[in-house]
Amino acid sequence: MGLGSDMYRQQILDHYKNPRNYGELEDPTFSHVGENPMCGDEIRMDVNLADDGETIEQVAFTGDGCAISQAAASMLSSELQGKTVEELLEMDRDDIVDMLGVDISPMRVKCAVLAEKVAQDGAEIYQGDLEKDRTTTED
Amino acid sequence: MSHQNLESLDVEAIREEFPILEREFDGQQVVYLDNAATTQTPDAVVDAMSDYYRRYNANVHRGIHHLSQEASIAYEEAHDRVAEFIGANGREEVVFTKNTTEAENLLAYSWGLNELEPGETVVLTEMEHHASLVTWQQVAKRTGADVEYIRVGDDGRLDMDHARELIDDETAIVSAVHVSNTLGTVNPVAELTELAHDHGALAFIDGAQAVPNRPVDVDEIGADFYAFSGHKMAGPTGIGVLYGKEALFEEMEPYLYGGGMIRKVTFEESTWADLPWKFEPGTPPIAEAVGLHAAIGWLEEIGMDRVRQHEEELAAYAYDRLAAEGDVELYGPEGGPDRGGLVSFNLEGVHAHDLTSIMNDHTIAVRAGDHCTQPLHDKLGVPASTRASFYVYNTREEVDKLVAALDDARQLFA
Numbered sequence: 109m110g111l112g113s114d115m116y117r118q119q120i121l122d123h124y125k126n127p128r129n130y131g132e133l134e135d136p137t138f139s140h141v142g143e144n145p146m147c148g149d150e151i152r153m154d155v156n157l158a159d160d161g162e163t164i165e166q167v168a169f170t171g172d173g174c175a176i177s178q179a180a181a182s183m184l185s186s187e188l189q190g191k192t193v194e195e196l197l198e199m200d201r202d203d204i205v206d207m208l209g210v211d212i213s214p215m216r217v218k219c220a221v222l223a224e225k226v227a228q229d230g231a232e233i234y235q236g237d238l239e240k241d242r243t244t245t246e247d
Numbered sequence: 248m249s250h251q252n253l254e255s256l257d258v259e260a261i262r263e264e265f266p267i268l269e270r271e272f273d274g275q276q277v278v279y280l281d282n283a284a285t286t287q288t289p290d291a292v293v294d295a296m297s298d299y300y301r302r303y304n305a306n307v308h309r310g311i312h313h314l315s316q317e318a319s320i321a322y323e324e325a326h327d328r329v330a331e332f333i334g335a336n337g338r339e340e341v342v343f344t345k346n347t348t349e350a351e352n353l354l355a356y357s358w359g360l361n362e363l364e365p366g367e368t369v370v371l372t373e374m375e376h377h378a379s380l381v382t383w384q385q386v387a388k389r390t391g392a393d394v395e396y397i398r399v400g401d402d403g404r405l406d407m408d409h410a411r412e413l414i415d416d417e418t419a420i421v422s423a424v425h426v427s428n429t430l431g432t433v434n435p436v437a438e439l440t441e442l443a444h445d446h447g448a449l450a451f452i453d454g455a456q457a458v459p460n461r462p463v464d465v466d467e468i469g470a471d472f473y474a475f476s477g478h479k480m481a482g483p484t485g486i487g488v489l490y491g492k493e494a495l496f497e498e499m500e501p502y503l504y505g506g507g508m509i510r511k512v513t514f515e516e517s518t519w520a521d522l523p524w525k526f527e528p529g530t531p532p533i534a535e536a537v538g539l540h541a542a543i544g545w546l547e548e549i550g551m552d553r554v555r556q557h558e559e560e561l562a563a564y565a566y567d568r569l570a571a572e573g574d575v576e577l578y579g580p581e582g583g584p585d586r587g588g589l590v591s592f593n594l595e596g597v598h599a600h601d602l603t604s605i606m607n608d609h610t611i612a613v614r615a616g617d618h619c620t621q622p623l624h625d626k627l628g629v630p631a632s633t634r635a636s637f638y639v640y641n642t643r644e645e646v647d648k649l650v651a652a653l654d655d656a657r658q659l660f661a
Contacts, residue, residue: 115604121660147615148630148631149630174598174599174600175598213604219600
């Protein structure tokens with residue numbers, strides 16, 4: 109079997125069917141929305157920072173889309189808790205692929221990194237380093 | 248199913264002309280069902296292009312030497328062949344472009360920007376490809392014209408009562424897709440052109456999904472303009488066609504300027520070459536024109552009536568098999584003369600991109616996405632769909648493999 113079948117290992121399907129941290133935070137420190145126009149995936153990430161203004165305390169997401177995009181958002185939402193904003197901003201595509209633990213076929217990488225991009229843009233907007241309404245994987 | 252009962256295609260013999268169909272990935276032979284995106288290219292077309300490069304490659308129009316003469320004649324004759332194939336009056340009515348999209352842009356820039364006036368309407372359909380939808384949107388914004396859309400009914404067919412309401416004396420042009428690349432619907436284009444003409448409007452038909460798989464006669468349709476691409480009809484990429492009535496082309500300004508499209512140039516001004524060269528500046532797609540010529544010959548040898556019959560039968564078979572599954576949602580009319588050779592669908596609970604990835608595990612090539620019809624997908628209430636599209640080399644067995652692969656997706660996502 110090719111890359112595709114490996115893509116749908118149990119862990120991915122489990123996060124897709126039973127997403128963790130699904131929902132919205134009541135009063136998030138920052139919140140941001142983005143989309144992957146290729147698949148029509150959409151993700152909203154809500155983040156609460158601890159009082160130090162650095163540490164990610166709580167993450168929630170809502171969204172709609174393919175299994176890869178939604179599972180990645182679910183896994184990232186758990187992964188980010190306890191990390192600093194700086195650590196979030198340092199994450200790249202390889203970190204997401206490692207987190208998913210499967211080979212992502214080239215045409216589906218955008219699905220995988222959508223949640224990460226949304227969280228990163230949300231953090232940068234919060235820090236005043238970026239002006240943007242929505243994130244898109246086409247940028 | 249078919250209304251013709253012509254002799255069926257010898258698919259096995261046809262397949263021998265497409266070595267790519269023998270390719271295997273992970274020990275599985277490719278099942279190519281992405282023909283609405285691009286078709287495969289038979290040896291006859293590859294050979295014709297290779298022969299051009301090996302024997303008579305040269306630039307056209309300006310050369311006095313032997314090679315340029317041969318290349319020029321081949322390039323010009325390709326226009327004649329296309330004209331004959333679609334029922335145009337001659338090469339003056341056949342402009343080569345890069346693809347259907349560029350043909351559409353040529354019309355929109357050359358005719359649209361110069362002729363459209365505030366208050367006039369451009370009437371499209373809700374099933375237009377972005378190639379025309381986005382282009383007319385932009386031209387309308389610049390000219391102050393309005394864009395209106397003929398509704399698509401729940402059955403995937405155009406609401407012709409709505410068409411009769413929208414097309415009125417304010418209408419400057421009707422732009423409609425002949426066969427929908429998403430719904431598969433074969434639209435009543437002759438009726439639409441007649442409606443347009445009744446109100447003094449022009450009619451442009453996007454035939455990208457029609458010319459490859461059915462006999463098309465622009466004169467019978469009554470189209471003022473008609474466009475299609477080479478690579479969806481067993482020909483090469485990089486060449487498309489804009490047909491236009493000679494009198495209209497005569498009146499239109501060039502869209503692109505440069506060499507090859509002029510008659511006389513001074514430091515102050517220029518005059519334009521004869522049709523169709525006026526619209527073909529710069530070095531044109533010569534090898535691609537040779538390839539398109541060969542593709543037309545190859546298709547006509549099969550017979551376009553038989554191509555249509557094969558496509559209709561496969562689409563009807565795929566539609567019925569998928570409809571029998573119970574958890575498959577299908578879009579567009581059921582199989583028959585109103586459906587071209589494609590079927591778009593969704594499997595309940597599985598996103599189209601996931602399904603398409605799983606199909607790829609079986610080396611089945613289908614397409615997932617919005618197929619460049621985002622507003623139509625919004626209307627259908629789905630972000631994307633999976634599309635299986637057929638051509639002369641596809642078989643029922645391949646459709647069976649597609650249907651069988653659904654089980655994998657069901658098991659994974661259950």
